[in-house]
Amino acid sequence: MASVVLSEAEKVYIVHGVQEDLRVDGRGCEDYRCAEVETDVVSNTSGSARVKLGETDILVGIKAEMGTPKFDKPDEGYLEFFVDCSSNSPELEGRGGEELGTDIANTLYRVFSCENSVDLKSLCINPKEHCWVLYVDVLLLECGGNIFDAISIAVKAALFNIRIPKVRVLEDEEGTKEIELSDDPYDCIRLNVDEVPCIVTLSKIGYRHVVDATLQEEACSLASLLISVTSKGAITSMKKVGKGSLDPESIFEMMETGQRVGKSLHIALQKILDEEESLGTSRPKVGFLG
Numbered sequence: 001m002a003s004v005v006l007s008e009a010e011k012v013y014i015v016h017g018v019q020e021d022l023r024v025d026g027r028g029c030e031d032y033r034c035a036e037v038e039t040d041v042v043s044n045t046s047g048s049a050r051v052k053l054g055e056t057d058i059l060v061g062i063k064a065e066m067g068t069p070k071f072d073k074p075d076e077g078y079l080e081f082f083v084d085c086s087s088n089s090p091e092l093e094g095r096g097g098e099e100l101g102t103d104i105a106n107t108l109y110r111v112f113s114c115e116n117s118v119d120l121k122s123l124c125i126n127p128k129e130h131c132w133v134l135y136v137d138v139l140l141l142e143c144g145g146n147i148f149d150a151i152s153i154a155v156k157a158a159l160f161n162i163r164i165p166k167v168r169v170l171e172d173e174e175g176t177k178e179i180e181l182s183d184d185p186y187d188c189i190r191l192n193v194d195e196v197p198c199i200v201t202l203s204k205i206g207y208r209h210v211v212d213a214t215l216q217e218e219a220c221s222l223a224s225l226l227i228s229v230t231s232k233g234a235i236t237s238m239k240k241v242g243k244g245s246l247d248p249e250s251i252f253e254m255m256e257t258g259q260r261v262g263k264s265l266h267i268a269l270q271k272i273l274d275e276e277e278s279l280g281t282s283r284p285k286v287g288f289l290g
Contacts, residue, residue: 167180
């Protein structure tokens with residue numbers, strides 16, 4: 001992951017500020033940076049979103065393609081994740097970027113392995129034979145800290161934006177099945193994203209923890225806890241990252257903070273998505289692909 005080199009004096013300044021609930025950029029320990037969210041930014045996808053969280057810039061595109069259901073889940077579709085870390089940081093070139101991309105993809109698989117996160121049964125076309133496969137492509141354009149949270153926000157926004165064509169399975173007299181795709185672009189399936197979790201990363205700095213850490217704050221943290229939280233505050237998965245250790249009391253405190261902050265994050269995100277949706281096709285596209 002991209003990092004910055006800080007002097008001991010700079011680290012002490014950041015750590016002492018966190019202890020007083022006053023971070024370098026003026027935020028409190030539980031405050032996120034200003035986030036920009038825009039959906040439907042890539043035309044050749046079924047759904048897409050771009051999220052800028054501080055200096056972190058994420059682009060997500062989802063393509064829906066027909067496939068065969070998995071053997072153990074014959075009446076469900078499924079998601080596939082691919083992460084490309086083509087950031088400007090030299091540390092993310094070559095093998096370093098590949099390892100980070102694999103780590104992010106594995107984390108997303110784990111987050112979305114929760115049974116109710118996405119209604120996969122609605123992606124089934126014909127049990128055991130045909131289903132929709134959602135290929136989720138994540139592009140890390142700029143790394144400015146807290147990439148897991150930004151990516152989870154972008155994935156949820158892209159899933160909210162996705163439109164899957166409705167299909168009908170027709171069977172002739174001989175029993176041969178054919179799939180008929182609807183010609184109407186508005187005759188489509190929309191996914192319910194109410195239970196899609198967002199990741200809240202809590203970084204331990206000194207004796208306290210912060211959300212949405214910058215690169216400078218990440219350099220002062222030896223351990224972080226990634227918590228995936230639903231809109232109702234339910235924790236679906238957790239993952240500890242970093243070389244440092246976390247005591248049980250800190251973990252419970254971080255879980256409580258993650259639930260509280262996660263619920264607020266979902267509310268703010270859903271408000272933005274609903275407002276953008278209400279504008280319809282008349283909304284101005286401000287993204288670099290607009």
